[in-house]
Amino acid sequence: MTVPTEPRPGHRVVDVGGVPMSALVGEVPRPRAVVVALHGGATTSVYYDAPNRPRLSLLRTGAALGFTVIALDRPGYGGSEAYADRLTDPRRRVDLAYGAVDRLLEARPRGAGVFVMAHSVGCALAVRMAADERGADLLGLEIAGTGLHRQPRADEILLARHQDLLDGLEGRGRRRPATAGAPGAAGGGLRDLIWGPRHLYPADVAGISSATPGYEGVEVEHWRQTLPDLAARIRVPVHYSLGDHETVWRCGPVGLAEVAALFTTSPRVVVHEQVNSGHNLSVGLSARAYHLKVLSFVEECALAREAAPLPSHRQGAL
Template sequence: MRTPRRVDRVHVEVAGVPMSALVGEAPRPRAVVVALHGGATTSAYWDAPNRPRLSLLRTGPALGFTVVALDRPGYGASAAHTDRFADPERRVDLAYGAVERLLESRPRGAGVFVMAHSVGCALGVRMAADERGAGLLGLEIAGTGLHRQPRADEILVERHRELLEGGRRDRPPATGRTPRAEGGGLRDLIWGPDRLYPADVAGGAGIASSTPGYEGIEVRHWRRTLPGLAARIRVPVHYSLGDHEQVWRSGPAALAEVAALFTASPRVVVHEQVDGGHNLSLGLSAMAYHLEVLSFVEECVLAREAAARRTHRQGAL
């Protein structure tokens, strides 16, 4: 598989708010994958620095899928407007608006599939639970769950409490390096074990970002928020955790518990990524993970094509 070199940075405006994304485009896509990064990172999370084989933005187009890695509200071009994003419905509207603007002149193939990581799953799940979500091909969520591991719970709650106090934004590392380059418990949670990641990933330019304060609310209430949203999702769902996940409880029981929340989904698949940590798309196993998800996207495309053929036959009777 030859991974394409070109990834474009694109800017659009939605209701007066600038939004940005990285786009890896396939000429005649089977579908479009909209990728939502996690906290304290940007859309560059999906384009592993100096490692094209690990990049979703390059692997996707090589296999016939356009990938739109959106900078979530409060990140990238919209970072200066963070005070406008307290309402989660506003963030959903902005995300859908940005996707429409970004794709208005691009082919979509069978449709749009949403892929989200970590805190980005809050937006991904809300998009799928929204009435517009019924038109999606499907949803992938990774690096999230119902129960955090005890040490992670203590560290993350304290970190996001700081974001909420005074409404300030968390500052990125002064060195400009990604969070892995910094010491402390949080680094170990999201970047460990070290052997699962390329040695130079910490030097990847443009991955780290300040964090909008609203994410503290999402983190604190996620366990209560997820079940209600999950029950409203009516498209296929794929849920992934790394076998070395250190933020969320992992293993078969934890995967099954989250999968059981999607009671209205026609199909729910769980996946435990071998040699995967929290940041699945930046680890050495990133290609294996991306191939797993893109295989699921292809299955969603085939299901939509089959449904269209059935509708066509019924209409001809």
């Protein structure tokens, strides 16, 4: 399969209740499904369209395989950066994300449905979307670069920054400078933690850093309590991925299994360890292999939906 470098994904901005929400969109005329991708902390939607590396781009690979891909700038990033102090309520962020997807797609075809995938801190928004009552209509969910228990070194580094992360919320939602957005950025131990081992990433990864909204400090602080509660409400298929060189979260069979066990009402849970990959799966040298694995799962979800009877709450809605 040849991954085209043109046309490039387009940048779009839509208004959702007075808040400008931005995204990179790789659109196809008749999509098999729509994939909504949510980036992690200290970066933006460009995370899914690796600069100067089209082969590693989720947007381009997805479009080549017949999927429309929307890489959304999460609330408080991109177009909504100036509104971060108004977005501390997680329900508001869920509404903005759903509203942005609806506005971006409008009357455009969705194929088998909308699939949500996310990385790292972005998984907090993704699982909230899937646990929401609107989540029952999702095609499925992929979360990656997250977990239930952090590795000891990660705990030490992140706890040292704990107060700094919370300062963003205490300062009425002000944004914090990026400290781990890309190799070469400021941040010392945190940068090395997030971007290690360096041989797993292109030497020229740059231009994907962003300041972070203050609310993310709260998400990080409470994630261990938040994830189990939300996971138990999710009723769509779930795919969970970690790199075999994951540096932040407990990985390997134990780490994968403990998170998978949280999705007690999901009809199907699949775990995946991506070889030759660190924390940032979508910009590493193995990104294409990872994206193909996720898109294969999306295809399986599409097949399952086509084979299943229409849920009663959707009958007569089409």
